[in-house]
Amino acid sequence: MTHPYFRLAVATLSLLSLADVHGQCHADLNGNHMVDNHDLLILLADYGQSCEDAGWHDPxxxxxxxxxxxxxxxxxxxxxxxxxxxxxxxxxxxxxxxxxxxxxxxxxxxxxxxxxxxxxxxxxxxxxxxxxxxxxxxxxxxxxxxxxxxxxxxxxxxxxxxxxxxxxxxxxxxxxxxxxxxxxxxxxxxxxxxxxxxxxxxxxxxxxxxxxxxxxxxx
Known part of the structure; x- marks a missing residue:
């Protein structure tokens, strides 16, 4: 079984990679104009979903x-x-x-x-x-x-x-x-x-x- 802290580290790196490649605003998943722990929690909640299914920003x-x-x-x-x-x-x-x-x-x-x-x-x-x-x-x-x-x-x-x-x-x-x-x-x-x-x-x-x-x- 994968240790939860390892998953957290991977998710954190993924979020940082999004910020590096696409710019800070694209990693701002909750739309509050900054990349914070809340964005990381959103990413973890949708772990394993394809990008088109997550719909993080969408009303x-x-x-x-x-x-x-x-x-x-x-x-x-x-x-x-x-x-x-x-x-x-x-x-x-x-x-x-x-x-x-x-x-x-x-x-x-x-x-x-x-x-x-x-x-x-x-x-x-x-x-x-x-x-x-x-x-x-x-x-x-x-x-x-x-x-x-x-x-x-x-x-x-x-x-x-x-x-x-x-x-x-x-x-x-x-x-x-x-x-x-x-x-x-x-x-x-x-x-x-x-x-x-x-x-x-x-x-x-x-x-x-x-x-x-x-x-x-x-x-």
Whole structure:
């Protein structure tokens, strides 16, 4: 059996190698602008995973409200996207952006609390009474609203690489109740791939659950 201190030493060398080869920011796994013991613990927690599976820095697109019901009012006033931080540490997302369907650049000092959410909306003021006080709510630009028939949304890292691509639709197996029925699209959570229609369900709450854990996660 490999001694745990040997594994710790190997992991430490691996982390230092990442810093040497890729630069300090790439070894800053928790996004706090420094390489510290917390980064090492994150690396150890994901020991043995392939790089594409670890997802150390990535928030996840977890809710899409693209076609609110007439009961709610004007579509563009109530449409939103939600991103979840699935990690047990606060996540720095300054410099990240949403592209394609809508455009939204996250301000430099933007954080998502551990297990928390960030909301992007066409009319952020309409969500003030719905989201918790500590949840960031940002406004998007470049479009009047999300397309009711579906479109592609991309989550982009500060270096320009694409972290996630989700193409939602009102057909092709996507939940029908989210298409004008008052529900939002809610991601089922890990380990479900949010790029697949089968990983989404209609919310149980009218208007969805912006800034809150998805209604299906309690099931």
């Amino acid at each position: 996840i697109l977890s809710e899409i409200h693209y076609n609110p019901s007439t009961q709610q009012g004007t579509d563009s006033d109530h449409e939103f996207l939600e991103f979840t931080n699935p990690h047990p540490f606060d996540l720095h997302v300054g410099g990240w952006s949403v592209a394609d369907g809508i455009d939204c650049a996250f301000p430099p000092d933007t954080w998502i609390e551990a297990g928390g959410q960030l909301v992007v909306a066409n009319n952020p003021g309409m969500l003030d009474t719905l989201v918790p006080d500590f949840t960031p709510v940002l406004g998007w630009s470049g479009a009047s609203g999300l397309h009711n028939s579906g479109e592609t949304l991309r989550l982009v890292r500060p270096d320009g690489s694409v972290a996630q691509t989700v193409t939602y639709s009102d057909t092709n197996g996507w939940p029908e109740d989210a298409d004008g029925g008052g529900a939002s699209l809610e991601w089922l959570g890990l380990p479900h791939n949010n790029a697949l229609s089968t990983s989404w369900v209609a919310s149980s709450a009218l208007g969805g659950s912006p800034g809150l854990s998805n209604s299906t996660w309690a099931d």
